Amino acid sequence: QAVQYVNKKILESNPTERDLFDILVLSNNSPESGVRIINSAKHYGLEISKFCFVSDEDSTQYLKSHGVKLFLSADRTDVCNALRRGVSAALVFQQEVQAPSTPLRVVFDGDAVLFSDETDQIFQEQGLEGAVQYERAMEAIPIGEGPLKAFAMHLGKMRKKFSQEKSPIRTYLVTARSGRDMGIRAIKTLREWGLPIDEAFFMDGAPKGPILAQIQPHIFFDDGLHNIQGAQNVGVPSAWVP
Incomplete structure (x- = not known):
């Protein structure tokens, strides 16, 4: 609705x-x-x-x-x-949720959802320090496209039909990335794509459930089942990107 x-x-x-x-x-x-x-x-x-x-x-x-x-x-x-x-x-998973009010609010995870999983792979192979060094070295180069980038771009196209103040669509980035060490490249990538994001939260590995409960999105996309479970625990409709 x-x-x-x-x-x-x-x-x-x-x-x-x-x-x-x-x-x-x-x-x-x-x-x-x-x-x-x-x-x-x-x-x-x-x-x-x-x-x-x-x-x-x-x-x-x-x-x-x-x-x-x-x-x-x-x-x-x-x-x-x-x-x-x-x-x-x-x-999507069957769950009881409280239908949130308008506007339409959509939350995306970053790596392996909006972005490619290139940094996740470095993290798995070389640990956090290796991933941070990789991000610093690649800071001027946009992150690769993730599986939901095309949909996010279409959503952004619809959002641009309105001014920011009157838009019935709000989009969010909620990522496990650290803002200090790994946030700059993510923001630069969104800018390069021309993808408007209303709010971005760099959680530095902290649980996403509390901030999702505050946003009350109509849907939250993530590739981590633990994050999906955390969202479901606070009644947020969630969708897993395998």
Whole structure:
């Protein structure tokens, strides 16, 4: 419903705007059993007009033909298939959450989500000191693209339709990186990409749950299952990027 709110604000600003958020339900259910899914969407007041009921073993083959920018699923195989096809994707978990209010708030982790996992690999091989030295040496070079960079850029494009004060979209970076030793390259990379981020939190390895509870995002993306668990413990909707 927060996405519907964004569309409403876009149309209030420009009634002829065609570049809106669009939700597609992709299901392996038969068309006959899909009737229940359609009725459920109507019952909850969700403005979903596109439904695809397919019997193919790998339904993610249809994502690019529909121009999907983000694929969310509770099936890990489908998520991995979507990522292999170059579509931003994440695994969602069933959980009880309190629906947050508008505006639409989206939180991204940094390494292996927005950014590539190059620094994570250095950390695994050489430890923290090696990762810090690598970041300092590479400070002028943007970090590689991560699996959700394309979706974040599209979100940023939608956000730029508004002034910062009136935007119905807010984006956040919450990363385990240290701001002092590893934050500069991350900020420079976002600037190089032209990706607007409203707030950035460099946690230096501290738990992310408390700050997520303060932000109350509609969704939080992370590649660490311990961070996903921490978010779920404070009632934050989370999606794991494998």
